[in-house]
Amino acid sequence: MTASADSAQAAPQATGWAEWLDRHCGPVMVLPAVIVILCFALFPLIISAYLALSRFALAQGGFTLRFVGLANFRKLITGSQQYHLLGTFGSLSVFQWLLLALVAGLLVHGFWRHFTRGRPTILGVVGRLITASMVMGLATLAIATSATGGVPGTVVNTLLYVVVGVAVQFALGLSLALLCGQPIRGRNFFRVLFFIPLMVTPVGIAYTFRMLADMQKGPFAPITQFLGITEWSWATEAWSARLMVLVGDTWQWTPFMFIVLLAAIENQPRDQVEAARLDGANGLQVFRDITWPAIAPVAATIVLIRLIEAFKIIDLPNVLTGGGPGLATESLTLHSFIAWRTQDLGGSAAVGYTLLFISTVICVSFFNFVVRPARGSET
Amino acid sequence: MSSAPERSLLRRLIEPPAIDEQSPVGRVVTYAMLFVWSLVVLVPLYWVLITSFKGPGEVDNGPFYIPFVDFQPSLAAWDFMLLRNNTLGPYLNSVVVALASTVLAVTIGALAAYSLVRIRFEVKLAAVALFILLLVALIIAVTSFGVGWLVALTVALALFVIGLFTLRGRMKAAVGNNDIEFWIISNRIMPPIVAVLPIYVMFQQLRLLDTQAALIATYTAVNLPIVVWLTRDFFAAIPIDLEESAEIDGASKLRVFLTIALPLVRSGLVATFLLVLILAWNEYLLALFLSNAKAQTMPVLVSAQNTTRGPQWWNMSVLIVVMIAPVIVIASVLQKHIARGLLVGAVKG
Numbered sequence: 001m002t003a004s005a006d007s008a009q010a011a012p013q014a015t016g017w018a019e020w021l022d023r024h025c026g027p028v029m030v031l032p033a034v035i036v037i038l039c040f041a042l043f044p045l046i047i048s049a050y051l052a053l054s055r056f057a058l059a060q061g062g063f064t065l066r067f068v069g070l071a072n073f074r075k076l077i078t079g080s081q082q083y084h085l086l087g088t089f090g091s092l093s094v095f096q097w098l099l100l101a102l103v104a105g106l107l108v109h110g111f112w113r114h115f116t117r118g119r120p121t122i123l124g125v126v127g128r129l130i131t132a133s134m135v136m137g138l139a140t141l142a143i144a145t146s147a148t149g150g151v152p153g154t155v156v157n158t159l160l161y162v163v164v165g166v167a168v169q170f171a172l173g174l175s176l177a178l179l180c181g182q183p184i185r186g187r188n189f190f191r192v193l194f195f196i197p198l199m200v201t202p203v204g205i206a207y208t209f210r211m212l213a214d215m216q217k218g219p220f221a222p223i224t225q226f227l228g229i230t231e232w233s234w235a236t237e238a239w240s241a242r243l244m245v246l247v248g249d250t251w252q253w254t255p256f257m258f259i260v261l262l263a264a265i266e267n268q269p270r271d272q273v274e275a276a277r278l279d280g281a282n283g284l285q286v287f288r289d290i291t292w293p294a295i296a297p298v299a300a301t302i303v304l305i306r307l308i309e310a311f312k313i314i315d316l317p318n319v320l321t322g323g324g325p326g327l328a329t330e331s332l333t334l335h336s337f338i339a340w341r342t343q344d345l346g347g348s349a350a351v352g353y354t355l356l357f358i359s360t361v362i363c364v365s366f367f368n369f370v371v372r373p374a375r376g377s378e379t
Numbered sequence: 380m381s382s383a384p385e386r387s388l389l390r391r392l393i394e395p396p397a398i399d400e401q402s403p404v405g406r407v408v409t410y411a412m413l414f415v416w417s418l419v420v421l422v423p424l425y426w427v428l429i430t431s432f433k434g435p436g437e438v439d440n441g442p443f444y445i446p447f448v449d450f451q452p453s454l455a456a457w458d459f460m461l462l463r464n465n466t467l468g469p470y471l472n473s474v475v476v477a478l479a480s481t482v483l484a485v486t487i488g489a490l491a492a493y494s495l496v497r498i499r500f501e502v503k504l505a506a507v508a509l510f511i512l513l514l515v516a517l518i519i520a521v522t523s524f525g526v527g528w529l530v531a532l533t534v535a536l537a538l539f540v541i542g543l544f545t546l547r548g549r550m551k552a553a554v555g556n557n558d559i560e561f562w563i564i565s566n567r568i569m570p571p572i573v574a575v576l577p578i579y580v581m582f583q584q585l586r587l588l589d590t591q592a593a594l595i596a597t598y599t600a601v602n603l604p605i606v607v608w609l610t611r612d613f614f615a616a617i618p619i620d621l622e623e624s625a626e627i628d629g630a631s632k633l634r635v636f637l638t639i640a641l642p643l644v645r646s647g648l649v650a651t652f653l654l655v656l657i658l659a660w661n662e663y664l665l666a667l668f669l670s671n672a673k674a675q676t677m678p679v680l681v682s683a684q685n686t687t688r689g690p691q692w693w694n695m696s697v698l699i700v701v702m703i704a705p706v707i708v709i710a711s712v713l714q715k716h717i718a719r720g721l722l723v724g725a726v727k728g
Contacts, residue, residue, distance in 0.1 A: 025632045026498035033491035033563060033603055040600030041566045044574035044581075046518055051576060176416060179409050182401055190413055192711045197420055199710035201661040203678040204699040208423045211430060211692055219426055221442045251423065259714060312570045315663045319682050333572045333664065340668075345576060352573040363568055 048349045056345035072350035083153065084327060084335065085351065086141060090150025096143050103139045107132045131365040134358070154327065154335040154351075155358070157317075160242060161331060162310040162362075165249050170303055172250065173257025178287070180258075181265035191262065198255040202248075206319035209248045238328035241321045245329050248316045253306065260302050261295060268294040300374035304366055311359035332358075424703075431456055431696035438692050456693040466698065469680040473702075476591055476676060477659040480598035484659075485652050487599070488606025493636050495560050495607070496614045497622070502559070504552040509542045528584075560611065567604040575668045582669060589671040597665050602655045609654075613647035614640060653713045657706055677702045 052072055054065045076085045092100075114120055114128060138159060145152040152160075180190050197205075213234055215224045224232075234240035272290050281289075314333040317323055323330035323338070330338070332355040339348035392404045401409065429445075430438065432452035437443055443450035460466050494500075517535045520526045582593045621643075622635050630638070641648070663678040670676060675683075681698050684691070 026494050026500060029490040029494035029498075029633070029636075030500070030559070032487040033607065034559075036487060036596075036600045036603055037563055037566055040578060040597060041569060041574055043514070043518075044577035045569065046515060047577035047580075048573050050518060176413075179412055182405075182409055184401070184406070184409060184413075190417070192714055193417055193420055195714040196424075196707055196710050199657050199661075199706045199713075200424075200703045201663075201678055201681075201699075201706065203661075203663055203682045204427075204703050205423070207681065207684075207695055207699060208427050210690070211696075212423055212426060217438055217442060217692075219422070219442050219444065251419070308568050312572070312664075314572075315678070315682075333570060336572045337664070337667070340576065349573070349576055352570065352576070355570050356573045359570060360568060 048352060051345055052349035052353045054346055056343065058343065068346070072346045073354075076347065076350055076354070081347065083151065085153050085155055085354065087145035087153030087156055088149070088151040089144045090147030092144060092147050096147050099143055100140060104136060107136060127365075127368060130361060131369065134361045134365070138358070151326070152328075154330045154332050155354070157242070157328070157330055158311065158313070158332045158355070158358075161246065161249060161313050162307060165246055165253070166303060166306050166310055168246070169250050169253045169306065170257050170299070172254045174261055174299070176254070176258045177261035177265055178291075180262050191259065195255050195259050197252050198259070200252065202252060202315035203319050205248050205252055206316050209244060209251070210320060213244060235321060236325055238325060241325060241329050245316050245320055248320060249310075249313065253310075256306065257302060260298060264295040264298040265291060297371075297375045300371040304363065304371050307366060308359070308363055311355060311362075424707075427696045427699050427703075430692050431700050433693050433696075435691075435693065456697045460694050460697040461701075464694075466680070466701070469675045469677050470701065472591060472594075472670075472674055473660060473677040476594045476598060476674075477656055479591075480595045480602065480659050481652060481656045483595065483599040484602040484606050484655055485610075485648065488603050488651075489610045489641075489648065490636070491563065491603075492607045492611040493614045493640055494632070495556050496611055497619075498632060500556050500559060501553040503546060504554055505546050506543060507554060509546070510539060513539055513542075560607070564604045564608045567608075571601060571664055575665055578665075579668050588669065589674050591674050593669050594666060594674055594676070597669060598659045598662060601662070601665065602658055605658070606651055606655060609651045610644065610648065613644040613651075617643050650713060653709050657709060657713075660706060 051065070053067060053069060055068045055071070057064050057066070075081050111128060111132070114124065118124070138155070142152070142156050142159060144150060145156050176194060180187055180194075212218050212220065215221065215229065215231075215233060234244055268291055273286055276286050276290060312333055313331045314337065317329045317331050318334050318337070321329045323334050327335075332351060336348045336351040336355070339345075339351055393402050429443075429452070432446060432454070433443070433450065434453055434455055437450045446452040513535045517531050520531050521528045578597060579588070582588045582590075587593045617640060622639055625635050625639055626632075661678060662676075663682070666676045666679045667682075670679060677698070681695065681702060684695050684698065
């Protein structure tokens with residue numbers, strides 16, 4: 001803004017213009033990025049907040065927006081759409097109460113340790129309170145909707161993809177990286193091969209897995225025929241459909257964990273490993289005492305990156321199952337998309353904001369309580 | 380370790396012969412497991428490839444596995460999808476959108492990353508607050524009181540400039556490089572679904588909906604944080620002496636960037652370029668919102684197959700193969716660079 005005015009004044013003299021650019025080249029170089037992010041992230045975010053608080057209606061020659069306060073959120077959390085976002089609550093058995101108590105106990109333990117061992121600060125306590133209430137709320141939601149009579153909503157579905165998906169992908173990626181990190185031939189061949197799924201278009205993966213899982217015509221049809229379950233379809237059962245989404249997601253994202261962890265394992269201190277081997281340490285001991293401490297910071301960071309991306313899942317559930325059966329595989333992003341398609345812009349933005357809130361709190365908490373300590377332990 | 384002959388057969392099988400070697404049993408287990416995962420990776424890709432050479436008959440009459448052995452491959456589906464069906468349009472859209480947005484994102488992102496690494500910034504906190512305040516006022520004025528957005532924008536800009544001049548030199552609190560960097564990178568946390576509704580409305584107002592330009596601009600913005608995050612580490616790794624000596628000789632920052640820094644991080648930039656290219660190529664959600672018929676990209680075309688004519692696996696497979704083939708080629712070039720680039724980024728955050 002001021003830049004154009006200044007340059008207009010400086011333009012007559014060529015040296016003046018060059019000098020101006022020289023002095024101000026920092027802002028000039030950053031400005032494009034800042035403007036792009038402002039236009040496509042900050043403005044939309046603010047407008048979205050406004051949309052989430054209003055009701056959208058088509059009118060003659062355009063549309064109208066009416067400010068309705070928190071009505072959209074009320075509808076989602078306690079009103080007619082509660083079953084969709086949060087799910088239907090079942091009745092808890094003793095076991096599930098115990099599970100809840102366990103989660104609560106762990107959180108209290110975390111607080112206790114913070115007060116007794118660390119130096120508690122106001123900010124630290126507030127941060128831990130936010131994290132703890134989010135974890136407790138989500139755990140309650142997950143347990144209550146998966147109890148008898150309950151039906152999980154889109155929050156719990158997304159959480160399932162995030163928690164179970166990322167955990168499985170991390171475990172598989174780490175095992176493969178450890179296998180490949182051993183002195184074997186053809187490591188580079190495996191590295192290239194195992195990397196490929198990460199780059200394959202998710203929509204393509206979804207259709208491919210639909211083909212593979214076809215009970216009558218897929219490659220595994222002889223097996224299903226042998227077992228006599230050709231008439232059964234994974235797409236009609238809630239948990240088998242969710243499992244399919246997880247399988248596709250795992251096929252795609254395990255390579256990400258694998259490739260970075262393998263690079264980290266190759267970077268671990270070789271001499272320490274050899275010294276430990278000479279002293280007669282077995283594989284498990286080497287892993288626990290040398291490899292794991294060396295790769296922990298990287299591991300924590302890539303899990304964080306993966307968490308961030310996992311919350312955004314839409315391609316696989318949308319194409320693989322269309323969110324069904326019912327809403328068994330619908331993620332939050334898909335929920336928001338479906339609301340948009342039915343012209344419920346306010347509801348769509350409210351779901352989007354719910355997702356933004358949950359993923360931000362979880363990712364920031366993970367960064368503070370897992371990634372930071374993991375990095376700190378290294379230095 | 381040289382006393383191997385005296386050891387029993389079992390011990391020889393499970394104990395490594397040397398420190399940097401594996402025991403025979405361990406080796407067999409390792410290769411077996413790696414082989415299993417190779418199958419997991421390859422079977423889906425293989426199945427798509429051979430399905431694209433099948434016809435309705437071969438697909439419907441039970442699974443056939445090996446071309447020329449248990450079924451006769453045909454190019455019918457390829458012929459239909461590539462020559463008689465409109466696949467080339469979306470394919471071209473995908474190519475143009477992915478390439479253009481990647482070039483833009485890498486250019487803008489690298490410029491920003493370099494200056495954030497090498498030049499100290501101080502943005503007054505008060506200016507930032509004023510900016511956000513005016514922005515909110517602008518949006519409320521436009522949406523609730525029906526003020527024309529062009530008028531409102533001009534007024535807001537004028538107020539902002541006036542505000543900047545009155546604030547100049549009065550406030551001390553400032554935002555530094557790390558804050559700007561964090562702010563840019565943190566945008567990746569935001570789920571795109573939150574931003575896409577207003578972006579949709581914005582392009583509708585500008586009459587740019589369903590154009591390549593809309594997709595290019597949006598993809599540039601979405602991938603910008605990744606570019607900044609990855610390239611900043613490449614730039615930070617350059618020894619600063621080189622650049623300083625050039626600056627003493629009178630070269631400007633921009634010139635130092637172009638002639639010294641860029642060539643030094645070339646391989647890192649190439650890796651970033653390819654990674655962002657693939658991300659833009661695979662993007663689905665934003666294309667779903669912002670493109671319809673004219674600017675449709677491949678992922679949207681593929682996902683639309685289902686609803687228009689049911690699962691015609693042979694045709695769909697052709698689409699998937701042409702969509703993922705270039706990606707696989709790029710991926711095999713890229714994997715080495717990505718591991719290194721991500722590792723650097725992952726350790727430093």
